[in-house]
Amino acid sequence: MGKLKIHVDQDKCQGHARCKSLAPELFELDEFGNAHEVGDGTVPEGLEDKAWLAQTNCPEIAIEVTEE
Amino acid sequence: MSDTDRVLPEHPPVTDWVHDFDHTDPRWTENPFPIWDELRAVSPVVHTDRFLGCYLPTTYEAVKQIAYDTEHFSSRRVVVRDERPEVQRNAAPPITSDPPEHKPAKQLLLPPFTPDAMKKLEPRVRAICNELIDEFIAAGRCDAAARYAKYIPVRAIAHMLGIPESDSDLFIHWIHQILELGIKDERQLKQAVEEMTAYFAGHIEARKAKPTDDLISTLMQAKDKTGQPLDDSHVLGSLRLLLIAGIDTTWSAIGSSLWHLARTPADRERLVREPGLMPTAVEELLRAYSPVTMAREVMKETSIAGCPIKAGKMVLLSFPAANRDPAVFPDADKVVIDRKENRHAAFGLGIHRCVGSNLARMEMTVALEEWLKRIPEFRLDPAGKVTWSEGTVRGPRQLPVLFGKQA
Numbered sequence A: 001m002g003k004l005k006i007h008v009d010q011d012k013c014q015g016h017a018r019c020k021s022l023a024p025e026l027f028e029l030d031e032f033g034n035a036h037e038v039g040d041g042t043v044p045e046g047l048e049d050k051a052w053l054a055q056t057n058c059p060e061i062a063i064e065v066t067e068e
Numbered sequence B: 001m002s003d004t005d006r007v008l009p010e011h012p013p014v015t016d017w018v019h020d021f022d023h024t025d026p027r028w029t030e031n032p033f034p035i036w037d038e039l040r041a042v043s044p045v046v047h048t049d050r051f052l053g054c055y056l057p058t059t060y061e062a063v064k065q066i067a068y069d070t071e072h073f074s075s076r077r078v079v080v081r082d083e084r085p086e087v088q089r090n091a092a093p094p095i096t097s098d099p100p101e102h103k104p105a106k107q108l109l110l111p112p113f114t115p116d117a118m119k120k121l122e123p124r125v126r127a128i129c130n131e132l133i134d135e136f137i138a139a140g141r142c143d144a145a146a147r148y149a150k151y152i153p154v155r156a157i158a159h160m161l162g163i164p165e166s167d168s169d170l171f172i173h174w175i176h177q178i179l180e181l182g183i184k185d186e187r188q189l190k191q192a193v194e195e196m197t198a199y200f201a202g203h204i205e206a207r208k209a210k211p212t213d214d215l216i217s218t219l220m221q222a223k224d225k226t227g228q229p230l231d232d233s234h235v236l237g238s239l240r241l242l243l244i245a246g247i248d249t250t251w252s253a254i255g256s257s258l259w260h261l262a263r264t265p266a267d268r269e270r271l272v273r274e275p276g277l278m279p280t281a282v283e284e285l286l287r288a289y290s291p292v293t294m295a296r297e298v299m300k301e302t303s304i305a306g307c308p309i310k311a312g313k314m315v316l317l318s319f320p321a322a323n324r325d326p327a328v329f330p331d332a333d334k335v336v337i338d339r340k341e342n343r344h345a346a347f348g349l350g351i352h353r354c355v356g357s358n359l360a361r362m363e364m365t366v367a368l369e370e371w372l373k374r375i376p377e378f379r380l381d382p383a384g385k386v387t388w389s390e391g392t393v394r395g396p397r398q399l400p401v402l403f404g405k406q407a
């Protein structure tokens, strides 16, 4: 399996903060509580499950997970 | 006949849910879940002539489509009622705002409600929970809705707004008039809104003389995008919203959760044994017993999931019904406290996502944790009766429970 990469679509994100609570290592919130991925979104080894978990819990389907 | 003694529509008992539903019918209030299942099996959108014409989307997909479609569906009316009085400017922004006014109004309120801001508030909420439990634990029983769940959010939001927590009963009274009695009685609604507005106007005046660092002051100091301070009517509208939206929503969510745990010993024991399950349990309880159903007004004719939607009618935007859709949630009718995939819509979808969702999650978590720490064993009191609220927000209003193991 290749490396995973995550990306938050800013047009879709409504700041539910589910991603941040499920995968605090992978997401950051801005002052309005909207999320963006940490760094360039590359998911460090061992955190793949958390990336998928965040993706499947985002109510706005704003998180894209791609496999490189 | 004068305006004040107008006769409001009758609400005869419902005999045909599919074509004549009524969300204030006692059967709906008591147990709406089988009704939603029945309606969903027939159509993704159903209609009633009651409430001057109202649609109800029954599936997650239909709810989502409407929530995202701000062109055809307006938020200027957010409660389905017997009447459609004139729309008030700045009724309760941003919940009653449409684009383009919506975004700037909402952005003002977002920073004070981020997860980090909620962490700072958490110790106060823990203390409130324990102060409440102290009042009744020795009795070995209590009404968990009226003595516990009800006071946690009201005192927390009062703390944030910088208004006396001791005014809680007054706030609760207004909310009851606005969200329940007001559905069928315009006068009660108006009276409560007027009293509430006067109350906040007094606080605004006081802060003009002596600024503080609470949420009222934050709003008063906020500037709109042209650099102008908000006018008083906007500040008042947002304060009304925070009080109305902040109270019986979370009160209901905490109450429903305790109701579930009182009658489901397996889940209760598991949560006591495995406190690490609390985050998924809270999400699942939110999904299964979502308290809030918002409304929209249809502005332009359209169709949703193949069903024609006519302008001028209302939509009961039932996030709770969406959350019970088996097409999206396997075992939708079961409460699975360790459910992993849970894209529930309890806080809405799209631009009107509940501003207070982080506050509500924190309050629910803390309320359940503190209760379970001190009252790990409890059950419904067989001699009492559980009653449920009517209308926009669903939750137990009376929840008599006995503490300790069953003898």
Ligand code: SF4
Pocket: A008, A012, A013, A014, A015, A016, A017, A018, A019, A020, A033, A034, A035, A057, A058, A059, A060, A061, A062, A063
């Ligand atoms: S869960 Fe989705 S909507 Fe919520 S903050 Fe994360 S990306 Fe945004």
